[in-house]
Amino acid sequence: MSSTNLPHQSEELERLRALLPGWVKTSKTMCQAGKVASYIPELSKAPADALGIHVIDFSGNSVTAGDCGLSFTMQSISKVFTLLLALIDRGPEIVFDKVGMEPTGDNFNSMLKLELVQPSIPFNPLINAGAIAISSLIGGDGPEEKSERVLRFFRRLAGNPELAYDLDVYRSEALSADLNRSMAYFLKDKGVLKGKVDDVLDVYFRHCSIAVTCSDLSRMALVLANDGTDPLSGEALIPRRYVQIAKTFMVTCGMYNASGQFAIEVGLPAKSGVAGGILTLVPGRYGIGIVGPSLNPKGNSIAGVHLLETISQSLDWSLF
Secondary structure, eight states: OOGGGOHHHHHHHHHHHHHHHHHHHHHHGGGGGSEEOOSSGGGGGSOTTOOEEEEEETTSOEEEEESTTOOEEOGGGHHHHHHHHHHHHHOHHHHHHHSOSSOOSSOTTOOHHHHHSSSOSOSOTTSHHHHHHHHTTSOSSHHHHHHHHHHHHHHHHHTOTTOEEOHHHHHHHHHTOHHHHHHHHHHHHTTSOOSOHHHHHHHHHHHHTEEEOHHHHHHHHHHHHTTTBOTTTOOBOSOHHHHHHHHHHHHHHTTGGGHHHHHHHTOSOEEEOTTSEEEEEETTTEEEEEEOOEEOTTSSBHHHHHHHHHHHHHHTOOOO
């Protein structure tokens, strides 16, 4: 009998439906202690007091609360799925010749260890330098075809053929990306990047600027929760081994350099983005999407993290 048919899970979902609005209301009070990202100017327009969540199970039953209809860009959450696409396109041997498998302990946009540690490859695919390297490995002739393949892949995972780029955010990222350009040229100099730096960065900026809602994130997370097969369509989208790799990175690196604390307090694979999104999952059970644009000093949604701590500890969701 599949986990979706277990009586205790339907009971848990009903309990969540009853408790979630109150938990969201409490966590929302945390928003005032954070700040909306402004280093990408367009992101500063997001509502600082917003918080929303969407939870979906393997039968398509869902629970929502708060500002779950708010549209936002994926930002670093997209790195999980470009990693998966690169693994599908190139295989692990080629991918992990260009990026490592270790947490950094540094900020997501730091260049420090690129210069200090040999070989000069990014420590993992979820920091900016690593995601730029991964963007260069996506199959396709030129940035337009690569970006189109990424968007098609994301649409299939989200079950939403209408997913599209937020062009205002895309342009804002491209105009404020001096540090990312510096990283890319460093990687080019070390032989990690092939081709034109601007072409690679264009793919990177575009996948970060794909606009989603909490519902889209939860559907993408649901595929990961089911080891790469969409439980609602039955379609196998990602090899199970590659999903294992991605989920491991989410646990060890997915919440920037607060990943260890998140593993202790929440205990679920997750990936955050500086637009305030968090994608997380309960393996074999739920996909979860959250938005809360007010960030803590680590770059994670301050209210979203608090909400996940509350839910996981109340319902005993931690994997550990």
